Amino acid sequence: MKKFISVKDLPSIEKAIETAFEIKKNPYGFQHLGKNKTMVLVFFNSSLRTRLSTQKAAMNMGMNTMVLNVTEDSWQLESEMGVVMDGKNAEHLREAIPVIGRYCDVIGVRAFAKFEDKEADYSERILTQFVDYAGVPVVSMEGATRHPLQSYADLVTIEEYKKVDRPKVVLTWAPHPRALPQAVANSFVEWMRETDYELVVTHPEGYELAPEFMGDVKVEYDQKKAFEGADFVYAKNWASYTHYGQILSKDFGWTVDEAKMALTNEAKFMHCLPVRRNVVVTDGVIDSPNSIVVEEAYNRQVTAQAVLKMILEG
Numbered sequence: 001m002k003k004f005i006s007v008k009d010l011p012s013i014e015k016a017i018e019t020a021f022e023i024k025k026n027p028y029g030f031q032h033l034g035k036n037k038t039m040v041l042v043f044f045n046s047s048l049r050t051r052l053s054t055q056k057a058a059m060n061m062g063m064n065t066m067v068l069n070v071t072e073d074s075w076q077l078e079s080e081m082g083v084v085m086d087g088k089n090a091e092h093l094r095e096a097i098p099v100i101g102r103y104c105d106v107i108g109v110r111a112f113a114k115f116e117d118k119e120a121d122y123s124e125r126i127l128t129q130f131v132d133y134a135g136v137p138v139v140s141m142e143g144a145t146r147h148p149l150q151s152y153a154d155l156v157t158i159e160e161y162k163k164v165d166r167p168k169v170v171l172t173w174a175p176h177p178r179a180l181p182q183a184v185a186n187s188f189v190e191w192m193r194e195t196d197y198e199l200v201v202t203h204p205e206g207y208e209l210a211p212e213f214m215g216d217v218k219v220e221y222d223q224k225k226a227f228e229g230a231d232f233v234y235a236k237n238w239a240s241y242t243h244y245g246q247i248l249s250k251d252f253g254w255t256v257d258e259a260k261m262a263l264t265n266e267a268k269f270m271h272c273l274p275v276r277r278n279v280v281v282t283d284g285v286i287d288s289p290n291s292i293v294v295e296e297a298y299n300r301q302v303t304a305q306a307v308l309k310m311i312l313e314g
């Protein structure tokens with residue numbers, strides 16, 4: 001595997017699941033692959049899980065890791081081509097990326113949607129430059145439109161907990177005080193479409209995801225109806241795609257609570273984290289035995305390691 005930006009980069013979904021379970025059983029069995037190799041993790045945005053799980057994954061593979069936080073104490077990096085750089089940005093990605101690439105064997109990069117320009121976000125302006133100029137494989141640690149490491153962990157988590165071959169998986173929008181990217185939701189849909197699960201997406205009107213991600217996936221605007229018989233409930237907030245980056249609703253009627261979970265087939269509750277308690281989900285649901293958010297987060301380490309294995313094997 002030469003890069004990991006979307007589900008399309010995998011050899012196959014079956015092989016990805018198989019590799020993840022192989023790693024989960026034997027996390028230290030592949031250290032020879034990463035010996036004397038280095039991964040640089042570049043963060044344009046905050047992180048807890050991705051930062052730690054990806055570093056741990058690289059270490060388990062025998063690799064060294066370095067982390068670059070593009071924040072106020074590093075050079076601010078320009079991503080737009082052809083600009084007169086007389087503002088705050090001291091260095092262009094066009095130089096910075098190949099320089100980073102010379103210091104390592106794999107680059108991980110996190111660059112969220114900025115919500116300033118839909119075209120810049122949906123063309124993955126930053127991530128694409130990394131892929132084009134790094135000279136080494138690039139792993140997305142959440143781009144503007146996708147979060148493939150998250151979705152891979154979500155898939156493996158569902159595979160571990162499913163009680164039927166074709167579980168009903170519900171992606172539900174939930175309220176949030178801030179405008180969050182569509183990346184986790186887009187990616188979740190993209191990965192679920194590669195399976196034969198029954199996928200239902202529920203959200204208020206105006207929160208439709210980009211058609212290239214949704215395809216013919218069913219939208220059920222009645223959240224309670226969507227929850228009926230669900231085996232997995234995956235909650236996430238995202239800002240509007242059509243009214244790009246706007247918050248159209250903060251309706252707590254969409255919070256995932258015990259009454260709605262009672263409509264499901266004893267569904268497991270999932271969220272990528274970090275989560276706003278009693279806004280996105282009630283304490284009662286996230287603290288219940290059906291909440292699998294911590295194991296889901298642990299699987300971030302497992303699947304990051306599986307990605308590195310597939311990359312290091314070429």
Ligand SMILES: NCCC[C@H](NC(=O)CCC(=O)O)C(=O)O
Nearest residue numbers: 142178180181183184272273274
């Ligand atoms: N990688 C997991 C989610 C990251 C990001 N969440 C956030 O920014 C939450 C921040 C807050 O709750 O203030 C998102 O939704 O894409």
Ligand SMILES: NC(=O)OP(=O)(O)O
Nearest residue numbers: 047048049050272273
């Ligand atoms: N789920 C996830 O990506 O978490 P972080 O934003 O903390 O990395």
